[in-house]
Amino acid sequence: NIIHKSRVQITNTMRLLSLSAATQEYIKEGKLTQGHAKVIVGLEPSDEKMAVDTIIGQRLSVRETENLVKNLKNKLPPKTALKLDERYLERLANLKEIFSKFDVPVKIKGKKITIEFDDIADIDRLINKIK
Numbered sequence: 001n002i003i004h005k006s007r008v009q010i011t012n013t014m015r016l017l018s019l020s021a022a023t024q025e026y027i028k029e030g031k032l033t034q035g036h037a038k039v040i041v042g043l044e045p046s047d048e049k050m051a052v053d054t055i056i057g058q059r060l061s062v063r064e065t066e067n068l069v070k071n072l073k074n075k076l077p078p079k080t081a082l083k084l085d086e087r088y089l090e091r092l093a094n095l096k097e098i099f100s101k102f103d104v105p106v107k108i109k110g111k112k113i114t115i116e117f118d119d120i121a122d123i124d125r126l127i128n129k130i131k
Contacts, residue, residue, distance in 0.1 A: 012034070012038055013034070015038065015041050016034065016037050016038070016041065018041055018042075019037060019040070019041060019048065020045060020048060020049070022049070022052070023037065023040070023048060023049075023052050026052060026056065031056050032052060032055060032056065033062070035062040036055050036060070036062055036065050039062065039065045039066050039069050040052065040055075040065070040069055043069065043072060043073075047072045050072070051065070051068055051069060051072060054068060055068070057089065058109065059107075059108070059109045060109075092108050095108070095113065096108060099115070102126055102129050102130070104116075104122075104126055
């Protein structure tokens, strides 16, 4: 049988098999991309778990993940990593729920909340709902 994948893609996919079962499960569930996973291959198991929790909890980009892993390998405190405790995650969930009641799409990434509007009418509708 012929596999219609490049040698590089097959090699990268095989490297992901060295990740923990939990991390592989996150990839299958779509919580972690192959791009993120490729960056964390080779970390110590405890660092891998911390990196995965940070990536998912803070929705880090692949570039931010690269910086996180670089800092982990150098044993420097990560610049982009917040210590996300339960209270912080709970407040983020509450905030997202509040915005959903106003039918406002939001993206939460780390310490940044982005509110998306298609036009000025959307902004006016939100202002009127809040008033």
